[in-house]
Amino acid sequence: TVSFFLLVISAFIYRKYSFNSQTHKAYKAYSDISKKVSISCPKNAVYISVLGQSNAANHLNFKFKKKINSRAYNFYDGNCYLIEDPVLGASGRYGSLWTHFSQSLAKEINQNIVLLNGAVRGASVKDWVNDKNGYYLRFLKQLKLLRKYKVKINFFIWLQGETDGKLNTSKINYENDLMIIFNRLKNLSIYSKNLTQFLLFQASKCHAKP
Secondary structure, X not given: OHHHHHHHHHHXXXXXXXXXXXXXXXXXXXOOOXXXXXXXXXXXXXXEEEEEOHHHOOOEOOOOXXXXXXXXXXXXXXXXXXXXXXXXXXXXXXXXXXXXXXXXXXXXXXXXXXXXXXXXXXXXXXXXXXXXXXXXXXXXXXXXXXXXXXXXXXEEEEEOOHHHHHHOOOHHHXXXXXXXXHHHHHOOOOOOOOOOEEEEEOOOOOOOOX
């Protein structure tokens, strides 16, 4: 039920709001907590971790605001905050699909939702495998910080593909690199064989001529 709702609400937001096409430094994660509302990270929660590229980061034209009474939170650098756009940890300074998504999911299933986001604009699947870029290592740092709360990740969400569509990455190379990423995540203590699920969004070329 949770998996199905994840896909439905995310697809709705994805289609409703267009993406900002301005250029950003892809490697820089949004980290401004000056206006964020800090809260204690709940142990009883659905923990969702997002990685990928711009569609999963902060590049929507519309920003969703925090809701004080919401049970939806954003984990970053060892702390939890009421989730609002821009989401901490992802590239960009605009809107994301995850604030409204997390708030809606929390209301629908009547549970706390904690989101950790490491998505990077323009990143290819190879960029996530290559540690020189620092994308995976930065994402890994956040997962390690989350371990102190003794929780497990319920969902890893992979939302990526536009860059590889433009690069014409072969199916076999994409699959091999994606499996490297998944296997790395499976070897972490925050992963649970009986609990953690991987969800993949289908994506291809963006704004390309037919």
